[in-house]
Amino acid sequence: MKRIVFFLLPFVVLASFLPSYVSNGENRELADTAKVIMPSDDQLKSQMVITGLITNYHYRKIPLADSLSSVILDTYIESLDYNKLYFLASDIKSFEKYRYSLDEDLKKGNLVPAYHIFNVFKKNFLTRQVFIKELLKTPFDFTADEYYEADREKASWATTEAELDEEWRKMLKSQAISLMLSGKDWEGTAKILNERYDRLNKAIVQYNSEDVFSMYMNAFAESYDPHTSYLSPAASDNFKIDMSRELEGIGATLRTDNDFTRVAEIVPGGPAFKSKQIYKDDRIIAVAQGDNGEFVDVIGWRLDEVVKLIRGPKGTVVRLQILEASAGANAMPKEIRIVRDKVKLEEQSAKKEVIDIQQNGKNYRLGVISVPAFYINFEDAQKGVKDYKSTTNDVRKLINELKAENIQGLVIDLRYNGGGSLLEAIDMTGLFIEQGPVVQVKNSDGSIDVGDDKNTEIAYDGPLAVLTNRFSASASEIFAGAIQDYERGVIIGEQTYGKGTVQNLIDLQRFIPDAKSDLGQVKLTLAKYYRITGGSTQHKGVSPDIAFPSVFSASEYGESSQPSALPYDEIRPTRFTSFDKIDAKVIQNLQKSYSSRMANDPEMKRLIRDIEEAKKADSETLISLQMAKREKQKEEAERRRENMEKLSGGSIDTETGEDTSEPVKKADDPYLKEGLYILADLIELVG
Structure with missing residues (x-):
């Protein structure tokens, strides 16, 4: 048997990847609508190379055909407007002409449809800001018993501007309740929300050709599998930094998930890992510098800008407000404190x-x-x-x-x-x-x-x-x-x-x-x-x-x-x-002893109850827009959080962020503790 050695397969000659460019006469109407942002010559060439690499050498031998074109279109639209808050049903219908042609466009080096779709999104986005400003001039009615659907996959595309306005009203009201439950008054809440969407507006205005190219190439790459991706020059540099693990920061890899910054990975041994306060798939919504710095709301920010806020010199403090993945749609902001360090x-x-x-x-x-x-x-x-x-x-x-x-x-x-x-x-x-x-x-x-x-x-x-x-x-x-x-x-x-x-x-x-x-x-x-x-x-x-x-x-x-x-x-x-x-037979006996402990151990019974409650909360995607109900949900979520934090084991010094638990005390971690009991059962069974 031989050692595994991974190597790149020999690639076909460059000439077969280069574009047969779209002629000036093709898709003139689309080119006119896409004139705000257009691809560069280097991006046209890169697109052909990327297409050739993925279609020829990806493990999954899927031909670039109509079925894949349909997936690419849906993935790209979702990456632009996952929450279904900018495109109208009429926009989506107008994009249907691309559903079974993007495969041919990718083969020919035609990126115009991708840029056209983006510019429709950009136009809708910029006009939406006027409505937001007007809506936030007056406090919401927080006594009305109504709900917002947080699972946007269940939502439909709005057919009219009035329907879209109503979706925005509910979403902004939900965001306002979260801010007010964290201690803000209406004036402060309206200020934060206005600033949030001002930044979003500025970010979209600053989108350049590379940003659009990156989104579209990733929609294509991820249609093959979630781990195939295009890394733009900026993303490539960040990836190299993450892999070297010498950056002074918190030791976490981040990614953009709609308007949120989501934790993609926690680097073992890093400050975030040691803190036991933040995990994969948690969302970062605000960042503060030091122990006394004010939180900066980062919802809707570009990833590279969020990373700049979180990175910093060794020994300095960064505070984060996060939405825990395990808390589901009704997650309330949680503040954590991390001391930056080098990840060695x-x-x-x-x-x-x-x-x-x-x-x-x-x-x-x-x-x-x-x-x-x-x-x-x-x-x-x-x-x-x-x-x-x-x-x-x-x-x-x-x-x-x-x-x-x-x-x-x-x-x-x-x-x-x-x-x-x-x-x-x-x-x-x-x-x-x-x-x-x-x-x-x-x-x-x-x-x-x-x-x-x-x-x-x-x-x-x-x-x-x-x-x-x-x-x-x-x-x-x-x-x-x-x-x-x-x-x-x-x-x-x-x-x-x-x-x-x-x-x-x-x-x-x-x-x-x-x-x-x-x-x-x-x-x-x-x-x-x-x-x-x-x-x-x-x-x-x-x-x-x-x-x-x-x-x-x-x-x-x-x-x-x-x-x-x-x-x-x-x-x-x-x-x-x-x-x-x-x-x-051994497994059956171990299972029998484990089941007996689960039925009689008060700690494990409480843990199971908290897990079931957390699952129920996670499955509830309709968010109440009534302040009293949300306040009660917050109290219940905080109680569950305190109990669930035991799962990580150990204890954290809130002043230093250091793990203060003695090794022997880590048996207080219920999963490790039960694992030790199972191991003891195994010793009795097999010696």
């Missing part, structure tokens, strides 16, 4: 602790290793430095230290581990098995590589549990899946994220060396992960042997929530020898 490799390191528990009259000494990411110091590894920094080397050392402390069982905690180095996932699996295959990778050409562990050393052969949650992804799923397939340990927690695809970055400059400006990059899906049993980790992720209650549903969080996600499928299993330690 050593701060992402795996860490250990020893926790003593009692169960059924017996004492158990158990080890826990938390693995926040699968990291490696590539430079030192290539130089042959002994004991270079890596997840596997660190975990091996921690295992030896824990064995010296006479642990009887071990938990590997992969919660919120978003992945990292595939080779590290393979090598770390090797610490718990003798040798053998760990993962299969199917390339876009149909060939299959097998990543296997060749090291016969087993660092730890005792009882093992792996703790996962909905945000354990990618390389985490490879490790957990292999441990499960080998029947080496028991997987406990939540179903994992379900990202089973591999991407590579391609610099567009290499195809157009004479370009007058930087062209950015394409992130392209080229391969797919499969478990050694043949099943993909895509969509399904890894299902735990013992499933804990979860507030995060697959339809809302994870790969399954993405419409264009690649499907689950299977290939032939590869040959391996399982340990036969965790068979169906």
Whole structure:
């Protein structure tokens, strides 16, 4: 079996990607309407290169045809007006002429339809500002018992300006209630909302050709899968900064989601990760500098402008107002405080602790290793430095230290581990098995590589549990899946994220060396992960042997929530020898003990109740526009938040933002605590 080496396939010659330009006589009427913003020559060339790369080399072999054209149109319109607050039904009808022609336009290098649609949006946007100003001159009636539909997918396109005015009235009223419940009076609320939409107006006016090009190219790229994307020159620079993880800031990757700035990833080891106050998919709505600075509302801001506010020198304080993803449509603003710092490799390191528990009259000494990411110091590894920094080397050392402390069982905690180095996932699996295959990778050409562990050393052969949650992804799923397939340990927690695809970055400059400006990059899906049993980790992720209650549903969080996600499928299993330690009978007995505790443990019963309440709140998309009802909802949400924060374990010093919990106290984390009880049951069953 061979090591997996990812490489870019040889690309066809540049000439086949260059445009057969639209003649001056074509689409003259559309060109006239799109004259406000038009594509540059470099963008026309880039579009052809991007089209060629994606259609020829994406893992998903979908022809650029009418069916894909329809998806691109819907995706592009949604990216411009997800909330259905600018386009009228008549506008959408007028765009129908493009539904089955965008594929041919992309092949010919014709970007005029994309720019035409944007300029209709821009015109509607600018005229909408007059209505907003007029509406905010008078306070709303906060006693009226009415509702606003927050799930805009359920909303229909307004057929008249009057209908659109009513939708805007309800949305602005809802935003006003949120501000007033956070302590603002009407005057302050109206001021914030006016400033918010003034900034939005300014941002749209400043949109340039690159912005429109980026939105349209991403609508095209994401029609293939959610992880394929076009990175504009500015986005490419930010991506490089994020990957280097040396930026002084909070350690979070952000993305634009309609008018909001949403957390795309939390960098393990960074200030945001340590704070345990902000998570993936939370939305940032305001930013303040220092402990006394005023909050700046950032709804509707360009992403690069929000990032500038959040970044800052090491040691300085930034305060954020966020809407927690777990709180659903009725989420109320929550203020958090983070001390900026550099995100360094050593701060992402795996860490250990020893926790003593009692169960059924017996004492158990158990080890826990938390693995926040699968990291490696590539430079030192290539130089042959002994004991270079890596997840596997660190975990091996921690295992030896824990064995010296006479642990009887071990938990590997992969919660919120978003992945990292595939080779590290393979090598770390090797610490718990003798040798053998760990993962299969199917390339876009149909060939299959097998990543296997060749090291016969087993660092730890005792009882093992792996703790996962909905945000354990990618390389985490490879490790957990292999441990499960080998029947080496028991997987406990939540179903994992379900990202089973591999991407590579391609610099567009290499195809157009004479370009007058930087062209950015394409992130392209080229391969797919499969478990050694043949099943993909895509969509399904890894299902735990013992499933804990979860507030995060697959339809809302994870790969399954993405419409264009690649499907689950299977290939032939590869040959391996399982340990036969965790068979169906063992799992059945563990489940029986777990169910008994769930039924009798007051803490777990309270946790389940809070989760069910949170799920119910998340499913309610009609938002009350009556102040009294919203105030009651806020109180209920705050109570749930206090209880749900226990899920992260530990405690936070609100003055310093530091984790002040002692390692042994982390058993107060109910999921880890239950995981330790399950591990104790496993020790009794298998020794």
